[in-house]
Amino acid sequence: xxxxxxFAANETRWAQYEPHxxxxxxxxxIEAQLAPDLGPPSxxxxxxxxxxxxxxxxxxxxxxxxxxNLWAGVEDVVGNPTLQVPLARMVDNGLTEGMVEWVVxxxxxxxxxxxxxxxxxxxxxxxxxxxxxRNRPVTVLGLGALGxxxxxxxxxxxxxxxxxxxSAKSVAGVSCLSGPEGLEQALxxxxxxxxxxxxxPGTENLLNAPHLDQVPEGCCILNPGRxxxxxxxxxxxxxxxxxxxxxxxxxFRTEPLPAEHPYWSHPRVTVxxxxxxxxxxxxxxxxxxxxxxxxxxxxxxLHVVDRQRGY
Ligand SMILES: NC(=O)c1ccc[n+]([C@@H]2O[C@H](COP(=O)([O-])OP(=O)(O)OC[C@H]3O[C@@H](n4cnc5c(N)ncnc54)[C@H](OP(=O)(O)O)[C@@H]3O)[C@@H](O)[C@H]2O)c1
Numbered sequence: 001x002x003x004x005x006x007f008a009a010n011e012t013r014w015a016q017y018e019p020h021x022x023x024x025x026x027x028x029x030i031e032a033q034l035a036p037d038l039g040p041p042s043x044x045x046x047x048x049x050x051x052x053x054x055x056x057x058x059x060x061x062x063x064x065x066x067x068x069n070l071w072a073g074v075e076d077v078v079g080n081p082t083l084q085v086p087l088a089r090m091v092d093n094g095l096t097e098g099m100v101e102w103v104v105x106x107x108x109x110x111x112x113x114x115x116x117x118x119x120x121x122x123x124x125x126x127x128x129x130x131x132x133x134r135n136r137p138v139t140v141l142g143l144g145a146l147g148x149x150x151x152x153x154x155x156x157x158x159x160x161x162x163x164x165x166x167s168a169k170s171v172a173g174v175s176c177l178s179g180p181e182g183l184e185q186a187l188x189x190x191x192x193x194x195x196x197x198x199x200x201p202g203t204e205n206l207l208n209a210p211h212l213d214q215v216p217e218g219c220c221i222l223n224p225g226r227x228x229x230x231x232x233x234x235x236x237x238x239x240x241x242x243x244x245x246x247x248x249x250x251x252f253r254t255e256p257l258p259a260e261h262p263y264w265s266h267p268r269v270t271v272x273x274x275x276x277x278x279x280x281x282x283x284x285x286x287x288x289x290x291x292x293x294x295x296x297x298x299x300x301x302l303h304v305v306d307r308q309r310g311y
Contacts, residue, residue: 020285094280224276
């Protein structure tokens with residue numbers, strides 16, 4: 001049987017993904033029609049999906065077996081009441097590697113105070129020796145596919161790493177905490193704090209004024225998770241007072257971040273334009289095709305989103 005696979009994402013993504021998806025479909029021996037404009041909806045078997053696509057009402061897709069999200073974050077689709085089939089989020093080695101590189105790079109920037117070196121090239125000999133990583137506690141909020149990989153990479157560099165998640169976890173080399181008391185301890189230890197939580201009603205504004213008060217003086221914050229995890233007003237106040245030493249923010253409530261937003265000009269903020277980690281077409285296409293293959297074999301889909309939890 002020939003499957004109908006709708007690619008519901010923009011043209012740029014189609015150009016990136018088409019060759020890889022076709023390659024992996026052929027490798028898997030799956031006969032499929034794959035296109036961004038396939039119809040009618042009632043004959044579509046799978047949708048490879050970007051939540052920003054035109055497909056917002058899934059009801060006409062009566063034969064649909066699964067929606068395969070291109071991104072790890074699903075906050076823009078998880079609450080769609082017309083979606084009644086499994087929704088798989090993206091878990092991809094390329095995505096994970098990219099996030100590990102971004103997080104480790106920015107943690108090392110803070111740890112080594114690379115900014116100090118860059119700002120002191122004026123001929124003055126001003127030695128400033130950083131502590132060893134073993135003396136720089138780092139906390140990672142969120143111990144999922146991305147958070148646990150980042151936590152382990154940091155632990156491998158000798159940082160004492162604390163991780164925090166909703167349910168109790170065990171990650172080699174990482175001190176794992178969960179629940180509200182766990183959060184208090186995790187924040188209190190964080191000389192560097194990394195946010196890798198999904199955006200759900202339970203995580204929105206998690207980093208608010210009371211929680212910011214709990215981090216040590218001078219704590220540096222990295223947010224490659226989602227913008228609304230942070231109460232922006234509270235963070236700006238904590239930055240202004242110096243309680244938070246610096247923040248590197250990759251994600252925002254409004255993207256692109258408006259040109260007049262105070263983050264752009266704040267001396268203690270570095271903005272990166274949602275580039276911490278990109279889903280990589282080459283590796284992600286294999287994940288998508290593996291899931292289609294599983295669906296056709298009657299196996300459970302991988303990385304299925306729990307619609308109740310919201311991630
Ligand atoms: N900036 C970028 O370029 C970029 C790229 C990719 C992804 N992201 C973001 O990164 C996020 C994380 O991705 P992922 O693949 O690691 O997600 P994931 O595998 O679903 O992991 C989510 C983690 O967050 C924890 N969590 C969820 N709700 C919580 C709560 N209320 N309290 C405490 N912990 C909670 C989960 O706890 P349990 O382990 O107990 O379930 C889990 O450890 C994505 O949702 C996306 O927003 C950003």
